[in-house]
Amino acid sequence: MSAKQRMVRSAAYLFRERGYSGTGFRDVIAHSGAPRGSIYHHFPGGKVELAVEAMRYAGDFIAAGTESAISEDPRAAMHAFIGWWRQVLLRSGFQAGCPIAAVTIESHEEAPQLAEAAAAAFRRWRETLAAGLVSGGCPPARAATLATLIVSAVEGATILSRAAKNTDALDAIADELESLVASAMTPPDPPEETDED
Structure with missing residues (x-):
């Protein structure tokens, strides 16, 4: 992994715990082990470029x-998404959250590219x-709505969960979302036979 890739990964990791304002170049250099001068070489646009x-x-990750x-089961995609955040919370002792949300909350008008990247x-x-939902038989419009609901609910x-220091909230929405997704992907009942058949 290149020094640039290590710095990008470290920034994402640190944003999860400290937010955008609480993470400086020094923190990223220390966490990534990258040479000090390389951060200015790779990110001439400064912290905003690194955050993007x-x-x-x-x-992408x-x-x-x-x-x-998705290839296993379209519903597995939803569980993988929820499971990732559960893992982040548990491994960090409920100190880390979503780096995208952390940066979004602190986005400033002078750096619109942060909001665009989020x-x-x-x-x-x-x-x-x-x-994934469409591949499981969910109508596209319904799938788009459910996907928005899933991302919003998980965030x-x-x-x-971070506030309560337990995964009760994630577990609760997982159960509810599972029911919604299952009903959206249930194939319609076959038409009733008529005397003409």
Whole structure:
């Protein structure tokens, strides 16, 4: 892994725990082990450029894990998405959350590219989940709505879980979302036979 890739990954990791404002170049250098001068070489646009790259990395990483689960069962994609955040919470002792959400909350008008990068990551997650639902027989419009609901519910439940220091909120939404998704993917009943048949 190159020094640039290590720095991007470290920034995403640190944003999960410290947020955008709480993460500086020094923190990223220390966490990644990259040479000090290399951060200015790879990110001449400064911290905003690094944050955009980190959000793209986090968005792609989570979408890839979700996509790989679709081949098993479209519902597995939803469980993979929820399971990832459960893992993040448990492994960090409930200190880490979503790096995309962390940066979004602190986005400033002078750096609109942060909001754009966050929107792109969230959109990728929704599209990935929707594609999985459609492959399982869910109508496209319904799949898009459900995918938005899944991402929104998981992001909110992750915050609640961090505050409560348990995964009760994530577990609760997983059960509810499973029911919704199952009903959306249930094939319609066959038409009733008539005397003419």
